[in-house]
Amino acid sequence: xxxxxxxxxxxxxxxxxxxxxxxxxxxxxxxxxxxxxxxxxxxxxxxxxxxxxxxxxxxxxxxxxxxxxxxxxxxxxxxxxxxxxxxxxxxxxxxxxxxxxxxxxxxxxxxxxxxxxxxxxxxxxxxxxxxxxxxxxxxxxxxxxxxxxxxxxxxxxxxxxxxxxxxxxxxxxxxxxxxxxxxxxxxxxxxxxxxxxxxxxxxxxxxxxxxxxxxxxxxxxxxxxxxxxxxxxxxxxxxxxxxxxxxxxxxxxxxxxxxxxxxxxxxxxxxxxxxxxxxxxxxxxxxxxxxxxxxxxxxxxxxxxxxxxxxxxxxxxxxxxxxxxxxxxxxxxxxxxxxxxxxxxxxxxxxxxxxxxxxxxxxxx
Numbered sequence: 001x002x003x004x005x006x007x008x009x010x011x012x013x014x015x016x017x018x019x020x021x022x023x024x025x026x027x028x029x030x031x032x033x034x035x036x037x038x039x040x041x042x043x044x045x046x047x048x049x050x051x052x053x054x055x056x057x058x059x060x061x062x063x064x065x066x067x068x069x070x071x072x073x074x075x076x077x078x079x080x081x082x083x084x085x086x087x088x089x090x091x092x093x094x095x096x097x098x099x100x101x102x103x104x105x106x107x108x109x110x111x112x113x114x115x116x117x118x119x120x121x122x123x124x125x126x127x128x129x130x131x132x133x134x135x136x137x138x139x140x141x142x143x144x145x146x147x148x149x150x151x152x153x154x155x156x157x158x159x160x161x162x163x164x165x166x167x168x169x170x171x172x173x174x175x176x177x178x179x180x181x182x183x184x185x186x187x188x189x190x191x192x193x194x195x196x197x198x199x200x201x202x203x204x205x206x207x208x209x210x211x212x213x214x215x216x217x218x219x220x221x222x223x224x225x226x227x228x229x230x231x232x233x234x235x236x237x238x239x240x241x242x243x244x245x246x247x248x249x250x251x252x253x254x255x256x257x258x259x260x261x262x263x264x265x266x267x268x269x270x271x272x273x274x275x276x277x278x279x280x281x282x283x284x285x286x287x288x289x290x291x292x293x294x295x296x297x298x299x300x301x302x303x304x305x306x307x308x309x310x311x312x313x314x315x316x317x318x319x320x321x322x323x324x325x326x327x328x329x330x331x332x333x334x335x336x337x338x339x340x341x342x343x344x345x346x347x348x349x350x351x352x353x354x355x356x357x358x359x360x361x362x363x364x365x
Contacts (some may be wrong), residue, residue, distance in 0.1 A: 039187055042180075043187065049142075067139060089120055093106060211291070233260075255311045273294060
């Protein structure tokens with residue numbers, strides 16, 4: 001009897017472990033899929049303004065081909081983003097589920113009476129509307145589509161840890177939103193450039209590569225995006241952790257540390273690519289090495305997104321307002337993060353003003 005009871009207890013334990021592991025794996029994969037689609041789609045749209053507006057002025061540049069790929073990719077990406085949002089809703093509904101209440105009632109309460117539900121509905125409508133506008137208006141719809149998808153990029157902040165910080169949620173939300181935009185502007189744009197190059201080679205196998213004419217513009221914009229990414233990341237980390245030792249002593253901190261290490265690897269690969277660009281592709285095989293390292297950069301970025309999908313399922317230890325007590329090291333890190341954040345925000349405003357100015361000047365000419 002004792003052996004049978006022990007066997008039953010062990011089998012129940014294995015069943016619980018299997019169920020919890022399955023839920024963690026499924027939730028992580030859904031989160032990874034959502035982040036991957038969001039970063040790629042938003043990066044594709046941002047590249048329209050940061051890369052292709054300038055290079056498209058050259059007479060030998062295949063502007064019609066690039067415009068068609070941009071449109072098709074953004075429209076299909078918008079559809080995938082809607083699908084990813086539906087998967088997020090299913091995941092949230094499972095976690096929110098009350099077994100004593102009908103599914104329909106649970107879904108209605110989640111959508112109608114929670115901040116997560118309100119943010120989700122708004123983001124779903126925005127994502128679908130962006131794809132429809134681009135499909136119907138074509139190149140004339142890029143401006144409104146960009147604005148809408150930048151709004152959709154705010155969903156991770158409003159539905160995640162940044163919205164739970166008391167007193168300074170506006171700061172944490174702003175940092176998280178900029179973090180998503182910067183990741184899209186850097187890694188999403190790079191992924192689209194590689195996709196564009198593959199499409200170009202598919203239909204024009206004997207033509208020259210598009211990368212040499214595009215990668216220099218990308219490198220210039222990516223330096224800005226990486227700066228924004230680092231500044232917003234430092235600020236977000238200082239808001240989520242209570243002490244620097246949390247990186248080693250808490251589950252959230254250890255996953256965050258893995259994410260930071262992977263992000264540093266991605267930046268290192270990007271730095272190697274940058275050295276190839278500034279050398280002007282003078283060395284033999286430099287273009288091939290650039291493509292290989294760029295692919296590695298994108299794949300390691302996927303690991304960063306996977307770590308992020310795991311991270312959002314853990315509760316950070318540092319949800320505290322500025323007036324709460326903290327040690328000196330975290331106070332200094334937070335001050336540095338806030339200073340970098342406002343510096344970057346001011347720099348972005350200058351860039352936007354310059355972009356609007358030159359756009360109007362080009363129209364007048």
